[in-house]
Amino acid sequence: MWVLGTARGTASDRRREPSRVAPRRARASALALAVALAAAACARPGATPAPGAAPEAAASAAAAPAPAAAPSVLRVGTSGDYAPFSHADPDAPDGLAGFDVELARRFAAERGVRIAWVRFRWPALADDLRAGRFDVALGGVTVRPERSALGRFTRPLAEAGAVLLVREGAGPASLEAVDALGPRARLAVNAGGHLERAARARFPKAQLVAVPDNAAVPGLLARGAVDACVSDAIEAPRWLAGLPGARALGPFTRDRKAWWVRADLPALARELDAWLAAREADGTLARLRRARLGVAGAPASAAPLPALLSALRERLELMPLVAEAKRGTRAPVEDRAREARVLDDAVAAARAAARARGVAAPPDAAVRALFRAQIEAAKAVQAAVLAAPPVPGHPGLDLDAALRPALTRLGERIAELLVELPGGLSEAAIRSGVDAELALPGVPDAPRRALADALVQAAGARRARPGAARQPSPSSRRMAARCSSSAGAGARSAGSGTPASFTGLPAIGLPPACTIM
Template identity: 50%
Template sequence: MHFHRLSLKTPSLLALAVLLGAVAACQSGPGHAPPGPELRVGTSGDYPPFSDWKEERPHGFSVAVVESFAEAHRLQPSWVRFRWPELVKDLEAGKFDLADSGITVRPERSLTGRFTVPVLRNGAVLLLRRPSWALTPATALPPGPEAALAEVRALDRPELRVAVNRGGHLERVARSLFHQAQILAIPDNAAVREALATGQAHAALSNNLEAPRWAQGLTGIERVGPLTRDVVALYVRADRPDLEAKLNAWLLAQESNGALGSLRARYLGPGAGDATALPVQALLAATAERLALMPWVAAAKQRDGKPIEDLPQEAKVLAASREAVRSAAGALDRAPPSDAALDAFFQAQIDAAKGVQRRASIDAGAPSPSLDKELRPAIARISDRMAGLVARLPDGLDEATVLDLAQDWLGSSGLDAAELERIARTLAALRPGPASEVP
């Protein structure tokens, strides 16, 4: 038997080689780029319209945001399901790089991770099938948050059963609003609606985007609220400042070009609200996040025997803030505001924080996080985001407009009128270049 050496000169083999080469070229072309690095994303899968797990993968607004980001950065998202009570623990354990599932910014979450600029605002809503004993309140208050809160106070009786998703933001809201009612904390978010539908609960706590979907098909349901003004953002591991920075830059750009607004309109409908991933709004959201940590800071200082005012620490914060803004502005090829304007703004932040600490009601027996190991690192992460946003502020901010925005975004942060006005005034004065005016 004779064996012949195979050669590409053989016509059939030559044709096969050409064909395989063409296929390989097509697969490596612009439309068929090889999969990029993995991006592990936590999602609940039980929270439409943000994350709804169907057919082996999640769908919804939060999923679309992450997939758009991943495509723009040539990343390959892989989805990891979490349960709401384990969200913080799973992020801290490194089970995913970021979580996005309509996640509300909360202080206990700020302690262990990084939030991005906000992607939307939301509010808690009570869906109520009014019990026979609960008369419709006759209130002189105009429709709005105060009237809704007054109705909640009237409903707060031991006979009332309120269903809520266990371990999430809304359970904390429920326990802060209802002190006598029975709170039914249910681990499966979809089962919360079922408890209302079957009569197991008189009411269910949802939000203004989820509530209309839950109310569909149910009779005799009233809507009370919104009861809160909440901020929703992506939640990133504390040790991934690089990922947070990329997400923030991308979200700000997507808001500016209208793409993020289009996603909100597509998945969330008209209740999605106004744009949020804008420098001024995001800076005010970061201010509110920082201030929300101040009652814990006050408790930690009291526990450690430290005074509220720490001038050497304030000097370090001011110096670090100036340097961080200069660095961020340099990376953007922009001139930073003057040092005097930066000091005025960040000193207003520091003084407002001290005011919140002094007014905080401290339970001496309640546990509080460590000042040096948890609170100050969390504040530093927020401050880094603020520095990047200061560097991106547009020229010619109108003080009256900024004040209106500050009243909207900081109205529930525990500030007095003078503190809020000072933050708005010094923010409006942050203009690029050495000619920034100090109010």
């Protein structure tokens, strides 16, 4: 296992580019890193599996974490079958290439560590992470609630959405036509990953053909063995290039891609987050999205405001799992004593993050208002879930062993990201971002507006207090501009504060043969 040292000591990476770090500080950082890496060999084993976990979520109770990797080695899990994020390339180092692969290599080069690549199969991804086969998984990994309960996601690197690829004139003409076919619709999809779950949720009556090798999925459509295949809006253009006359229907989800870190490696997660924030600020991520993903003008998803909104969404998306866990144990939706502790912990986490960054903390009132609004939104989602019958096959994650620790991790992360907010954010950018990202099933308008109000208050406090932060560098000014321009990207408001539809994905630039409907 590989653990980076003093997570709080990475603040300099948030404020400047690595090439500008003074040699003395670089030597000190390298020494601290070496000490931390040596100590990692003695780190504790991974957490025991949650009782009743779903197949993806549950590792064997007898499985122990793999032996720790040697110091200065980062074990990276990737599938190698999900272009353009991670794919096989015989001419590339280690036979791997792609957006996430290149990013990981840059991180390792800047930190002076070696990557040990570990290949995984999508159905076994969660079990492999829990068993400690690698420290971080990457390569188009989608942020999902079941995964949030088992590990730590970094700030998102890209946005995508699930689409159906169909043959022109030989397949369904719309998503609704797939619904009408019912069990006669045959859909091919990568087995065990996010897209299989998304397809089963969107097309519950269709026949799903789960394919173990993601790269083999489009071949079934080409041979006419299925009526459609499931992809995403970033991968789809590459598949369509080999499927003359095919087109895409959708997207029918809005997804975020991130790196998935083991739950027991908080320092590594924070170090990666800090590094990714710096790479968003200096334009590296934008250049790689354009070069590797074929996405020009994509939202700066790793910038402070989009990352904060994503973390808020990630926490709210855990609430259906929390509700089902409470249904099983008959625990109440409301727990005022626990809510009070959450608010106190949030204030403490924000103060600690501010001290580590050398900036003034956001007002306690703003922190409490944000977390109070989260709590009210969370309770509304739980109540809506519990008012409906139990969902068959719902993953049974333990409330105390898996879900509450995940909520604690996300609470700390939200507090840290709140401290990162630049002072130049406009109220319009904040409110449109909240409407785009947090219009979730079961979340009423009132707590969503309260979340936006709290974020506006926190950002306004940073503008009003000259001593709240160091003088912004050119890279941080670029970051603020990206936040303002991208936080609300991808949603179109219908006037009520609820997005009418997600419209950001067509900008990905699908070829003329592909139609986004």
